[in-house]
Amino acid sequence: MNATAESYVTEDGRTIGAPVMEMKNITLKFGGITALSNISFDIREGEIRAIIGPNGAGKSSMLNVINGFYHPQEGEIWFHGEKRKPMKPYQIARQGIARTFQNIALFKGMSTLDNIMTGRLTHMKTNLFWQAIWKGPAEREESENRDIVEHVIDFLEIQAIRKTPVGRLPYGLQKRVELGRALAAQPKLLLLDEPMAGMNVEEKEDMSRFILDVNDEFGTTIALIEHDMGVVMDISDRVVVLDYGKKIGDGTPDEVRNNQDVIDAYLGVAHD
């Protein structure tokens, strides 16, 4: 794929900017196992970037590298034109990267509203003192954050479950709440780990719509991992394909679909 820094306009009228994040020769090892080996790709501003691959290909590891949960042994990550130093995940969250998880990681006993409110945590500035006396800045901050959270609730059309404990919700809705929590952080880069796993067709259609709308409305850059090829090919601008920790393809959905290595990885190939 061309690594030029120029921006371009997609067929449907969105502007895709210069790369916001660049992985350069990332290698990640767990003891003797190499999870990722020498992987390079970039994520451009405003695009929907998919990471696909068969089971165990290293997709989730890649996402964990991006959000700073894993530290690769080799390679560099460039974010907004700067080389990123090893950081804690919360420091990275403050840089404007939010994510959802493959296995839903919500607070089951808390309401939808409270769960999404936790997404505002990195934006809260008042200290323990103000929070404790709950006057002035803390109160003001709460209502500002609540306003943002309510816009997210409206956006995802989950008004009816605002006060429902998340544990009582069906799976598809929990996924939507998790997306809501990530959106509440108003991220520049949104990482979605299998946002449609375990969903029925209707829920998948809804979720795809929301992902496209997030990208379109807020201009959020999105990197997602997904198993459902139909969904990936439909909604992403560019796709990177991993297999056994190696990058075997990178490009537009059409390019990837016709890539022989990708076809072999998915359909298997005769070894003789």
Added chain:
Amino acid sequence: MNATVIDSNLDTFPKLLARNAVKFSDKPAYREKEFGIWQSWNWAQTKDEIESLALGLLALGLNEGDHVAIIGRNRPHLYWAMTAAQCCGAIPVPLYNDANAEEMAYVLEHSGARFVIVENQEQVDKVIEVQETVNGIEEIIYLDKRGMRKYDHTHMNAYEDVQAEGRAAHHRLEPIMKERSAALHIDSTCVMLYTSGTTGRPKGVVLSNRNIISASASSSEFDNLTSGDSVLAYLPMAWVGDFIFSIGQCFWTGFCVACPESPETMQTDLREIGPSYFFAPPRFFEGMLTTVMIRMEDASPFKQRMFKYFMDHAKKVGPAMLDGKPVSTADRLKYFLGDILIYGPLKNILGMSRVRIGYTAGEAIGPEIFEFYRSLGINLKQLYGQTEAAVFITQQPDGEVRADTVGVPSPGVEVRIGDNGEVMYRSDATFVEYYKNPESTAATKDADGWVATGDAGFFEESTGHLRIIDRAKDVGKMSDGSMFAPKFVENKLKFFSNILEVVVFGNGRDNCVAFINIDLNAVGNWAERNNIAYASYQELAGHPDVYATIKSHVEEVNISVAQDSMLSGCQIQRFLVLHKELDPDDGEMTRTRKVRRKVVEEKYADLIEALYSGATEISTVTEVTYEDGRKGSISATIQIEDAKTVARKANAA
């Protein structure tokens, strides 16, 4: 009682708006919950919003006499769009927002609307689809900007942009708007509403200002509605009742209309608003009662006993207290205690703490359901009406409320029973005509202005109340000549909470058979309680235990039908539980959820044949339509059960 006389200063909606903006300037006119908070607009702000939109519509080239289609769920902005259209001398045409593109195409083509005002992207997409086949739609105006950025905007505008344009062009266009509004008079068209159409294509009912305003004024007076009342607007905007409540009576009395946050939050919003005036179809009250009962079954034994004890007491004295009949002091005290412990909290949960006047209409309501709400002290009443009458034909006055009648003629309405037993009426509120359909107009309304309702009914001699038997054309004869009135039997069955919908057949046959739809909510809960596992509606519907329960209901109804000497022939001999719910998307019901008997009869002809053939089961394949218009099919093997019938009274005697 006579109709309220309308002052010539108040005979159009722009005039009413101008009066309200002065008289009630800082009183809330419309509320809507958005972003978790109730937003409200007072009458002065409402006038500003409406006029800005009207000016914007003029800037876009809206002509006098144009039809403006309005599609969306209940939102203040869409109500304003209706009045804005009127201010420009145009005619609003609200459409059912859950209609698919095909149904929408018919109405848009028939009305010849040039402007379409819609709620969101979903509706825009439908209108664009319609534009492929229907010419004449020139401008689309949408309320919700989300997802709309990429659309071709050469003939499309956001609602607020239209308003901004109107505000900017204020000096230039206001004289034109004033002129157009001033040209309106009491007999100019106020609104065009499409009937839901239980048979054939929907018809455009043209209602004039005289119709709408006299109906609103008389009915407001009948129930003493004032500017202090409030309603929750949640029923389809295309339905005449919503137009009367949320615009007609709202503008006439100046009361406040609240719009829910989303259709799913209606129940919560109802509770938060606590309206004083409330309308719902029987289906809604049934559903709510079922929910209460299901929750009570999960409550602790102590609470259950308390609930039962006080509800029994409420049944005994509640309705009498509501009707102002004498009740002993001891009973009053006990009722007061019950109110603190049970009735009050329950009404609060239901969102009915402040309901002063509640109405139900459209279908018969089960006497037990009706009594339940009345015993709680909720003044639930029945009315009988139709689009052509601008709702009101008869209604029940306070103190004369019963489950089996629909009340006395509304003020200003004359009602008589035609020679064939059909209910006829005549009033100021009687519609002008069916749009572009003089034959139907002539067939429905005679030269003297009498309108045939299509319902068979009679007046009770002792009380003067009207009772409705059935749709006149559905009433038939069995092969032995006895009367066949399907609705009579269907309603009795539908009063069971397990049964959602019933269709009875038997016209021209020896005996009656029935299709039954179970209520997934009630039966599902029962299944859970009894450890009955099921994966789908179809599986639950076919469960032997479900069949046994339904059979007992059918037999109970047969006993009760046998009591009626005229209709004892309508007992159900054989029935089946349908493998799918009857659905408006499949055309089996109207959008207001009334069964289209003919469609069902044709679609399931094989099942009816099986019911009469004596078979014990039948395999069938049914086509279903999904919400987005795609089609699929489901196949099923359906059991057929026999039900015991009771010997006819005539024979027994």
